Amino acid sequence: AGDVEAGKSKSAKCVSCHGVNGKVSIPTYPNLAGQNEVYLDVSMHAYKKGERTGGLATVMSAYVNNLSDQDIADLAAYYASLGEKE
Amino acid sequence: AGDVEAGKSKSAKCVSCHGVNGKVSIPTYPNLAGQNEVYLDVSMHAYKKGERTGGLATVMSAYVNNLSDQDIADLAAYYASLGEKE
Structure with missing residues (x-):
C-alpha cells in the first residue's frame, strides 16, 4: 500500500503542474487533491x-516512466489524503 | 461554452459510476466534482x-461516443460547478 509521507516527499516534481496541495490554478490540468487513491494509481x-x-x-x-510501483502507490496515497482535510 | 443546467440534465447516465454530485464511493472511479472544466472537456x-x-x-x-461537443461542454461545466459549493 502507498505511504502518504513518502508520497509527499516524492511529489516535488508534480507541483509545477498539479499545484501545491494538488489544487491547480491552470484549468487544463486536473486537480489531484482528494481524488480516489486507486484511480490515481491506475491512471499513473x-x-x-x-x-x-x-x-x-x-x-x-x-x-511517470521513472517511477516504481511503490513510488506510484505512495503518490496516489498522498494526493488522495489531501482531500480528507477539506 | 458549457451550460451548467444543461449539463446537469445530461448527467443521468454518468451517475451510476461517478455518483450523485460527482463524488464516488467506488475507489476505482474518479471524482468529478470540482474538477477543472477544461480538463473534463479535454478528457471526454x-x-x-x-x-x-x-x-x-x-x-x-x-x-461519450454519442455525445456532441456541446454535450461534453455542458457536462464539463456542470461537474466543474459542483466544486464551487464545497
Whole structure:
C-alpha cells in the first residue's frame, strides 16, 4: 500500500503542474487533491504503459516512466489524503 | 461554452459510476466534482477519440461516443460547478 509521507516527499516534481496541495490554478490540468487513491494509481500506470495519448499525455508519461510501483502507490496515497482535510 | 443546467440534465447516465454530485464511493472511479472544466472537456474528447485505452476506457468511450461537443461542454461545466459549493 502507498505511504502518504513518502508520497509527499516524492511529489516535488508534480507541483509545477498539479499545484501545491494538488489544487491547480491552470484549468487544463486536473486537480489531484482528494481524488480516489486507486484511480490515481491506475491512471499513473496507464500513462506509464502508454495507454493514454494525445494532449499532455506525453508529458505525464515522461514523468511517470521513472517511477516504481511503490513510488506510484505512495503518490496516489498522498494526493488522495489531501482531500480528507477539506 | 458549457451550460451548467444543461449539463446537469445530461448527467443521468454518468451517475451510476461517478455518483450523485460527482463524488464516488467506488475507489476505482474518479471524482468529478470540482474538477477543472477544461480538463473534463479535454478528457471526454480523449476518450471519444480513442486516446485513452486500458482499464475502464472502453466503458467511458461507449458513453461519450454519442455525445456532441456541446454535450461534453455542458457536462464539463456542470461537474466543474459542483466544486464551487464545497
